[in-house]
Amino acid sequence: MVGSDDFRRVLSHFTTGVTIVTTCDGDGRPTGLTASAFCSVSLDPPLVLVCVDHKSQSYPALRERGCFAINILHAEQEVISRRFASTRLDKFDGVPHTLSELGLPLVDGAIARLECTTVSMHVEGDHTIFVGRVERADAPSGEPLLYFKGKYERLSEPKPGA
Numbered sequence: 001m002v003g004s005d006d007f008r009r010v011l012s013h014f015t016t017g018v019t020i021v022t023t024c025d026g027d028g029r030p031t032g033l034t035a036s037a038f039c040s041v042s043l044d045p046p047l048v049l050v051c052v053d054h055k056s057q058s059y060p061a062l063r064e065r066g067c068f069a070i071n072i073l074h075a076e077q078e079v080i081s082r083r084f085a086s087t088r089l090d091k092f093d094g095v096p097h098t099l100s101e102l103g104l105p106l107v108d109g110a111i112a113r114l115e116c117t118t119v120s121m122h123v124e125g126d127h128t129i130f131v132g133r134v135e136r137a138d139a140p141s142g143e144p145l146l147y148f149k150g151k152y153e154r155l156s157e158p159k160p161g162a
């Protein structure tokens, strides 16, 4: 069986966008984590999935709340990605966001946001796959933040003075 270091190294060659998965806990407090294990599942009905580590602080809230949002980050939001990839408790402090009508935290400036109700959860190894039906979505657009071989990248060099 492949070792975990090798597994991580090989997987890191798959370039991804970067998302923040958000929901609210039982007390209505926003919670979230950086996640790249996100993809579309079905067009009709519109389904997506995200894989979340059982050690994530957000995991209980994701299981219990029954809904989550996916915020696809803009190239300029690396700082937000780093913040939500940490275990700090004040991740949302100073991060502009709005609560949607469904009660989900949406990160301002994200290039796309999808609000989902959880239709199924599948425990696989040390992660759970959350499958969500997309109830609302918008794509203010912009350049995406990318992740490749453990580093943040962008599609093009920033323009001088930008």
Ligand SMILES: Cc1cc2nc3c(=O)[nH]c(=O)nc-3n(C[C@H](O)[C@H](O)[C@H](O)COP(=O)(O)O)c2cc1C
Binding pocket: 018, 032, 033, 034, 035, 036, 037, 038, 051, 052, 053, 054, 055, 056, 057, 058, 059, 081, 084, 085, 086, 087, 088, 147
């Ligand atoms: C680019 C990137 C992608 C990540 N993707 C995932 C992912 O798909 N699923 C996951 O559970 N953790 C992922 N992580 C790790 C979590 O963000 C990290 O473990 C974080 O500390 C979880 O925060 P929490 O414990 O406060 O929930 C990723 C981290 C980075 C930097």
